[in-house]
Amino acid sequence: MNLEDWYRQDRLPHIYCAGCGNGTVLNCTLRAVQELGFRQEETTFISGIGCSSRASGYTSSDSLHTTHGRALAFATGVKLVKPHQHVIVFTGDGDCSAIGGNHFIHACRRNIDLTVVCINNNIYGMTGGQGSPCTPYGAITTTTPYGMHEQPFDLCKLAEAAGANYVARWTSYHVKELTEAIRSGLEVPGLSFIEVMTQCPTSFGSKNKMRLATQMIDMFRENAVLKVKADRDTAAGKPLEPGKFIVGEFVRRHNPPLGVEESK
Amino acid sequence: MTEKTDFLNGNVACAEGAIAAGCRFFAGYPITPSTEIAERMAARLPKIGGTFVQMEDELASVAAIIGGSWAGARTMTATSGPGFSLMMENIGYAAMTETPIVIINVQRGGPSTGQPTKAAQGDMLQCRYGSHGDYSIIALSPSSVQEMFDLTVRAFNLADRFRTPVFLMADETIGHMREKVSLHSDVEIIPRRELKEGELPCAPDENGVPGFGTFGNGHNIHITGLTHSENGYPSTDSAEVHEQLIRRQVGKIEDFRNEIADVDIVNPDAEYIFISYGAPTRTVRQLMADVPETYGHLNLRIVWPFPDESLLAFKNAKAFIIPEMNLGQIAKEVRQYTNIPIVIVPKLGGALHTPAELKKAAEVAKTVTKPMTEVRL
Amino acid sequence: MKLVINDHRCKGCNMCTKVCPYGIFQEGARPGARGYIIPVLDHPERCTNCRLQKFYGRQLCGMCQTTCPDQAISWIDEQPFEPHKVVIEY
Secondary structure, three states: OOOOEEEEEHHHHOOOOOOOOOOHHHHHHHHHHHHOOOOOHHHHEOOOOOHHHHHHHHHOEEEEEOOOOOOHHHHHHHHHOOOOOOOEEEEHHHHHHHHHHHHHHHHHHHOOOOOEEEEOOOEOOOOOOOEEEOOOOOOOEOOOOOOOOOOOHHHHHHHHOOOOOOOEOOOEOHHHHHHHHHHHHHHHHOOOEEEEEEEOOOOOOOOOOOOEEEEEEEEHHHHEHHHHHHHHHHHHOOOOOOOOOEEEEEEEOOOOOOOOOOOO | OOOEEEEEEHHHHEEEHHHHOOOOEEEOOOOOOOOOHHHHHHHHHHHHEEEEOOOHHHHHHHHHHHHHHHHHOOOEEEEEEHHHHHHHHHHHHHHHHEEEEEEEEEEOOOOOOOOEEEOOOHHHHHHOOOOOOOOOOEOOOOOOOHHHHHHHHHHHHHHHHHHOEEEEEEHHHHHHHHEEEEEEEOOOOOOOOOOOOOOOOOOOOOOOOEEOOOOOOOOOOOOOOEEOOOOEOOOOOOOHHHHHHHHHHHHHOOOOOHOOOOOOOOOOOOOEEEEEOOOOHHHHHHHHHOOOOOOEEEEEEEEEOOOOHHHHHOOOOOEEEEEEOOOOOOHHHHOOOOHHHEEEEEOOOOOOOOOOHHHHHHHHOOOOOOOEEOOOH | OEEEEEEEEEOOHHHHHOOOOOEEOOOOOOOOOOOEEEEEEOOOOHHHHHHHEEEEEEEEOOOHHOOOOOOOOOEEOOOOOOOOOOOOOO
């Protein structure tokens, strides 16, 4: 199957703003799916509510656009009834960690064979840029006009602690690595969690001196520290500089998964 | 026909009914007084190729059974009042996406945590109107353990025929009561209509119900809780699309309300008529046995959509007496369809009505002139 | 093969100008079909994939297409074949 066939061509162009990273993540996901040679009828995309979750509407296969935060619970149902189905969940930072936080940690704990692509744009984009549990400390949003005064979640650490089999973080700048990570996530049995830092120039960038998508991409390039380098620095006693974040593959393990056919 | 007679409580009979109806996926969360259903399903399903999963909360339980339903299984969950409140969000989603699911609500005293081990019928309006927006559902109300079995089977068939969430509104009395029950294994099964080749995923057939595009069958459909056009894609801007969609979804059930209806009419020529559903039906039947040929009785096995035409069977009716284990929720629905005076006999706290109390209400009914009178027991 | 930008899809975010290793995409000046400023192509014949996809039988590089959030970048077969003069810049 061609890459183009994985898009619902009749739905494009999509609703995302100019410069939004969600389209890039959609590209990487579909590329990974295409590279693995999945068939349309055995692939299901499930998403919750939010900008990120509109992605399932642009994938040409069975797709379920569900309620806010509950995508993982819906996916659990689909996967347990049809274990041979490849189930990919698109979710956002607010969707996954705020309203769906409980479903998220329990999906990780069950280690159900899903691939979760969490598009973390640091804010609630669809409602106009309110602070989310992943808004960096001090960032300006419409509900934190004096700067975010709460600490953000580290979703990868959360997923790791809760028991996911594969955990990785990349940004929408690292498209090759991201595609590879999603591919690995789809191959590893059990819950695979891939966090993607994406740009939201419209609602996040414009309030935080990064009006252009290209400025946000530059920020990712500068602030993303590869895991190998971060590990080396930590060993040398150098802590991570403020504002920087680690990208790379954090966990790959083979704990017993749920929702995998016996023969696998 | 293989038939097995057993002595079971209502919850277990319900689980057995679900298995007989072909339910192969159950997602639930423990809650008194419905937990026996989950326990029975957990024990039975893995042995017959089904899946049981205990979810993290009731929000997730409904979400999982909706997902399971789209993956092609007959799916069910069971809960009680507080859990039922949590389910409202995804019940609306199931209504909007026309997903066949069955939800068992073994009602207990509310609001909030209320009386976990006592019976009530306080969720009757919540099951009809609990989620936001206009939608319609089907709700059944069993009054015996045998009906817990039979109506559970019926619930699955109605869910698949009408593509809607179907509720079995039992109560703690029926759920925990043990009675003789015959468990048939070859029950009638009405399967859902699979989407045909070339048919649009949300285009209605002559009954107003679209074909069901099971995931994994190559339909490539998009299912969304947003307002969607007939091809299933979101179309939130158009007032016309929204109105057409909602009217069809409500109409596919409300237009068939008298076809769906399942009532018992006893003594239609009587002047004073009891209307009941669920546990109070048992008391009314006792009274009817004690003083035969005196009162009429309308027993509703299907409460929603309300079978309005069944009220017309009582030509000589002077008053409807409605005993309920709530403050008159269905009585208000009856009021909408009749000008005959209504006597409501609410009883809260978990105890059933006694025949003497109903007799007292029937005496009050002989004197009423107001449209609605409440008998305080 | 020929590199094209679909101006019905492009929203002018200029992400391609950041990621192309050859700097083929340059910020444009004139609005396209939907009013967005579409990037322009500077000597697109330098694109690796344009020249070598057919030769290797698989997609090469592809950074611009993968990154483009609006699925606006693609390669089309040239009909009829147009020979390009490749300028090697030192």
